[in-house]
Amino acid sequence: MPPPPRAGLDYRHLLRLSDDVGLFEHASGPLPRRAHGYCLDDVARGLVVLGHEPAPGPELLRFQEILLAFTAHAESGGSFRNRLGYDRRWQDTPGLGDWWGRALWGLGATAAHAGRRWVRVEARALFERGAGKRSPWPRAMVFAALGAAEVLAGDPMDAPARALLAAAVPAIGPIPVEFGWPWPEPRLRYANAAVAEALIAAGSLLSDVDALTDGLRVLNWLLNLQTHRGQLSVVPSGGWTRGEGPPGFDQQPIEVAALASACARAYAVTGEARWESGVLLAHNWFLGANDAGVPLADPDTGGCGDGLGVDGVSANQGAESTLALLSTCQQASYRIARIDAVRDAGAA
Numbered sequence: 001m002p003p004p005p006r007a008g009l010d011y012r013h014l015l016r017l018s019d020d021v022g023l024f025e026h027a028s029g030p031l032p033r034r035a036h037g038y039c040l041d042d043v044a045r046g047l048v049v050l051g052h053e054p055a056p057g058p059e060l061l062r063f064q065e066i067l068l069a070f071t072a073h074a075e076s077g078g079s080f081r082n083r084l085g086y087d088r089r090w091q092d093t094p095g096l097g098d099w100w101g102r103a104l105w106g107l108g109a110t111a112a113h114a115g116r117r118w119v120r121v122e123a124r125a126l127f128e129r130g131a132g133k134r135s136p137w138p139r140a141m142v143f144a145a146l147g148a149a150e151v152l153a154g155d156p157m158d159a160p161a162r163a164l165l166a167a168a169v170p171a172i173g174p175i176p177v178e179f180g181w182p183w184p185e186p187r188l189r190y191a192n193a194a195v196a197e198a199l200i201a202a203g204s205l206l207s208d209v210d211a212l213t214d215g216l217r218v219l220n221w222l223l224n225l226q227t228h229r230g231q232l233s234v235v236p237s238g239g240w241t242r243g244e245g246p247p248g249f250d251q252q253p254i255e256v257a258a259l260a261s262a263c264a265r266a267y268a269v270t271g272e273a274r275w276e277s278g279v280l281l282a283h284n285w286f287l288g289a290n291d292a293g294v295p296l297a298d299p300d301t302g303g304c305g306d307g308l309g310v311d312g313v314s315a316n317q318g319a320e321s322t323l324a325l326l327s328t329c330q331q332a333s334y335r336i337a338r339i340d341a342v343r344d345a346g347a348a
Contacts (some may be wrong), residue, residue, distance in 0.1 A: 009329050010054070011060060013303035013322050014046070018063060021088065022070040027318045032300040037085040039251060040074045040099040042319035043067045045125075046105030048327050050114040051150070068110060068123060071103055078129045084233045096135040101143030104130050108147030112154040116149040127151060136168055139185075139191065141171035142198045149201035162206065171203050173186070174314070175214040181242050182221050188240045189193055191254055197262035206271045216270070218260050221277050232285040237307070247291040251308040253324035260328040283332035286325050297325055 017024045017032045025039045030188035033317050050056060050064045074081045079094035080103045107130070127147065135141050145168035151161040168287035170196055173184035184195070196219035203212020225245060226234045234255040240248065240294030263278030279288070286304065288295040296305040296313050303317030304325035 004034045008301075009326060009333065010302035011326070013061050013298075013317060014049075014319070015059065015063065015321050015327065016301075016303075017215050017275050017318050017322070018066065020066060022066060022084065023319050025319055027303070027313050027316050030298070030317050037083060037091070040072070040080055040082045041086070041102050042323065043074075044099070044102035045320065045323040045327075047071065049086045049323055049330065051106070051109030052327075052330050064110070064114065065118065067106070068119060068126075073124055074099075075126055075129060076104065078131075078133045080130065086325045089191060096133055096140060097137060098140050100130060100133065100135060101140035101145075102146070103272060104144040104147035104164075106147070106148070108150030112150045117219045124151070134171075138171050138173065139189075139194075141193075141283045143167045144168065144192050145198040146194065148225060149198075149205055152205045156205065165202050166206055166208075167196075167197050168262075169208065169211050172199065174217055175199075181306050186241060188235045190235075190237075190239075190252070191221060191258045193236060193258040193262035195253070196222060196266050197258070199264065200265050200269060207280070212269070214256035216266060218268070219266055219275075223241065223263065223274075224261065226255075226259065227281065228291070231289040231291075232259070232281045233291050234259065249291070249308065251290070253286070253296060253306075253321040254306055256285050257324035259329045264331040277329075279331050282328050286328060296321070 013030060017027060021040050024034060025038065025042055026033040026036040040107040047064070050067065052062060056064065060187060076094040080100045081090045081092050081094050081095055082099035083091040085091055104127055105128040107123045111120050111127055111239050114120045114123065131148065135348065145165050148161040148165040151158050152165065154274065158182065175184055176182050193339050196215045199211045199215030200219065202208050203215055226232055228246040234251050237250045237252055238247035260279050260282035263275040269277035286297045287294065290308055292310065292312055294306055294312050296303065296308060298317065301317060304321040305313035306321045307314045307318045
């Protein structure tokens, strides 16, 4: 069977979902559902993707400013609001849920990688205000830890980032030594591979050998569990518990993107080829190498279907799924380019 076609970095749909306030959360097909408003979760995901874009043009640079301003508007005393209506009224109060962690992830990526100094400075200041907080929810701490890892990539001795990343390890909880269920929770839920990535980041950046070992071990288990007949078959929206496994529906792009990101970090730390292969499995899932045999990436719009069901792909192309596609394409792009270079050199 020939490999699936490639999906490049196409920002058309992401920009279609945006305006001068932020990023619309939901879509009806490829059209934004303005009545549903905006959420910081997706704005933060957007900041991560834009922070990792190596050559943003003027349109993406302006979009980065809009998302950073939205995040600043959401911040209050180191906590963050999440949901803003289309009428520009906040629909919640500041808190430390997943959106707080994702905000720190987005701010960390912006502070570390934005090309313009003033953008980096403003993002760093917002990050530091939030980094002094600690969430009682493990997933929120995981996302915040990945933001801290972004900061530490540029400044390994940043004290707030080091303290936040270190605090995430006990927040995740001990990783059981049991072979059949080496997971700190009774059920796999959402963005599971981000847990492994946070442990790998803590292990490599803080010289925590135990965290690194646990992170690589649990990522290996997650990758094996979610590989079915040579392709990815990820944890569905309802989750899995002990004894459950693929195939399962409704599969979400966020799971695939989390796995790609974790495998990319594991490859950067270890250089082991299996992690690079994991990134490419994730990329191919979006292109049709999945349990339904249909692509989620839409070349006509630049968007991504919101989920993979037993009967096919959701027609709706919201912000979360489109950003998951873009993030995975970013992780895969230089690996594909390197593989092509090696192949071409061998053919010469």
